[in-house]
Amino acid sequence: MEASNRNTVRETRIENDFHDLNNPLPSMQQGHAGLFGQARSFDVEDTQPSKRNNQGFCNKQCLIGLAIGLTIGVVLVIVIAVPVGVVLASKATGTQSSTVTTSTSQSTSRIKQVQNCLSQDITRQPVLIDTDTDIDDLWAILYLLNVPTVDILAITTSGDGYSTPFYSTSNILSLLGLVNCTDGVGVATGASLSLSPTGWIIASSILKGIDTFLTSPTCLNQSTNIFLQPSPFDAVELIISTLKYSQRPVDILCLGPMTNIAEAISRDRSIVSKIGTLYLSGGQFKSIADYPSLVPNPSLGVYPYSYKTSGSSSNVFLDVLAVQRVDDSGIKNLVAMPSGVQKQLTANLTQLNNKIRALNLQLSPFTYGLISSLAKCTNQTEGDIFWWDNSAAQLMVQMQNNATNGFCTNLQKVQSLYVLSADGNHLYGQGLSGFDQLRPNTQGLTNYTICTQTNSDLFLTEFLTTIASNRLDSCAKTYQNRFDIKLQACLNTYGYE
Numbered sequence: 001m002e003a004s005n006r007n008t009v010r011e012t013r014i015e016n017d018f019h020d021l022n023n024p025l026p027s028m029q030q031g032h033a034g035l036f037g038q039a040r041s042f043d044v045e046d047t048q049p050s051k052r053n054n055q056g057f058c059n060k061q062c063l064i065g066l067a068i069g070l071t072i073g074v075v076l077v078i079v080i081a082v083p084v085g086v087v088l089a090s091k092a093t094g095t096q097s098s099t100v101t102t103s104t105s106q107s108t109s110r111i112k113q114v115q116n117c118l119s120q121d122i123t124r125q126p127v128l129i130d131t132d133t134d135i136d137d138l139w140a141i142l143y144l145l146n147v148p149t150v151d152i153l154a155i156t157t158s159g160d161g162y163s164t165p166f167y168s169t170s171n172i173l174s175l176l177g178l179v180n181c182t183d184g185v186g187v188a189t190g191a192s193l194s195l196s197p198t199g200w201i202i203a204s205s206i207l208k209g210i211d212t213f214l215t216s217p218t219c220l221n222q223s224t225n226i227f228l229q230p231s232p233f234d235a236v237e238l239i240i241s242t243l244k245y246s247q248r249p250v251d252i253l254c255l256g257p258m259t260n261i262a263e264a265i266s267r268d269r270s271i272v273s274k275i276g277t278l279y280l281s282g283g284q285f286k287s288i289a290d291y292p293s294l295v296p297n298p299s300l301g302v303y304p305y306s307y308k309t310s311g312s313s314s315n316v317f318l319d320v321l322a323v324q325r326v327d328d329s330g331i332k333n334l335v336a337m338p339s340g341v342q343k344q345l346t347a348n349l350t351q352l353n354n355k356i357r358a359l360n361l362q363l364s365p366f367t368y369g370l371i372s373s374l375a376k377c378t379n380q381t382e383g384d385i386f387w388w389d390n391s392a393a394q395l396m397v398q399m400q401n402n403a404t405n406g407f408c409t410n411l412q413k414v415q416s417l418y419v420l421s422a423d424g425n426h427l428y429g430q431g432l433s434g435f436d437q438l439r440p441n442t443q444g445l446t447n448y449t450i451c452t453q454t455n456s457d458l459f460l461t462e463f464l465t466t467i468a469s470n471r472l473d474s475c476a477k478t479y480q481n482r483f484d485i486k487l488q489a490c491l492n493t494y495g496y497e
């Protein structure tokens with residue numbers, strides 16, 4: 001529209017020009033017309049008669065004059081316009097920089113407002129638990145609920161490990177209800193599919209025993225609180241928001257496949273700097289010198305796998321790609337309670353009963369059943385059961401408190417990677433370490449601190465004493481003050497990003 005109006009004005013002026021030529025005016029008016037014509041000449045170049053008429057009359061002196069004028073003009077442009085341009089450009093850059101600074105400071109200020117609104121208890125170590133809701137996960141959670149130095153901000157679940165997706169959140173809520181921790185800890189549902197499905201399926205007979213462990217009449221036969229609700233956040237969303245708005249760096253305890261954590265990091269990499277230490281239950285850190293061969297042999301493996309490769313860690317094998325992403329994300333501190341070392345801690349019922357008696361502990365029938373019935377309820381032999389995930393939880397507490405008398409009697413620093421090559425077949429999912437001597441130029445290695453030696457007596461004493469205390473420190477919050485519920489309210493007040 002604007003261009004069209006301009007054309008109309010221009011056409012009108014051209015018409016006037018021809019009208020003037022055809023109708024000579026009195027001298028005063030001619031003079032006026034000449035001024036008008038000069039002014040018009042800048043607007044209507046194509047119709048300016050003076051230039052056309054004068055072109056053929058510019059002699060040598062005229063051309064020299066024009067050249068001098070042009071040179072002076074160019075020099076003036078350089079002398080005046082360039083510095084002005086530099087100043088303007090500098091001002092523009094300064095404005096952009098100022099805008100970015102303002103935006104960053106507004107964002108920082110908003111995060112502070114949300115943090116103040118949350119009024120987190122920063123005297124205790126904030127912890128996020130990510131779990132696949134196997135029975136040993138319930139042991140670990142029960143233990144941590146009673147550790148006074150830990151503040152469990154939330155529990156997130158994955159359904160691609162040792163429980164079906166349908167039961168993964170439901171059974172955590174049931175446990176919380178059964179131990180009277182109904183309000184203080186939010187439970188958010190996460191991934192139900194591995195990022196790197198291998199085709200290996202956990203035996204349904206075992207999963208069934210785990211899924212119905214709490215309620216089955218042939219197992220613990222408990223009546224659960226069916227009115228407990230999961231968190232309004234999903235697992236990945238809650239991991240991101242918890243890390244973002246916690247005043248202190250948060251430790252993550254991963255008790256299942258790392259799918260949720262890998263997804264959270266992929267979605268918002270800024271959270272990596274807010275992770276204090278990530279503790280993994282499981283992992284395999286076998287020296288490459290101990291493998292008979294690392295030469296791929298395609299004839300040995302069948303993909304997709306109908307079995308877990310021998311010796312590999314379940315939590316890793318179930319989602320090797322998730323572990324690789326987390327390992328290589330830049331998290332400063334990674335600690336593992338390797339699956340091989342967990343096998344030093346047999347869940348021996350005789351030892352368990354003797355220890356309870358020696359410590360003169362009073363465990364509720366539910367608590368005792370919870371920690372002693374796994375073999376019976378899943379048709380396994382007692383020798384197949386170990387203190388898997390609760391040993392990772394205890395290692396976390398030992399390291400958080402720099403305890404010198406903990407059950408883990410030796411820590412070792414290693415560099416590791418996991419074989420992801422589909423051509424690796426039998427080596428797929430195997431965890432390798434010991435590269436410094438044999439393959440010194442291997443890239444992408446991850447620094448881990450691992451526990452290599454344990455004292456089962458110290459372990460059991462700490463575990464049983466803690467769960468018998470029934471302190472439930474992390475449960476002592478009202479529903480409205482629960483971290484995820486309050487976080488949602490604070491974000492509603494101060495805005496989402």
Ligand SMILES: [Ca+2]
Pocket residue numbers: 131132133134136137161162255256389
């Ligand atoms: Ca687990």
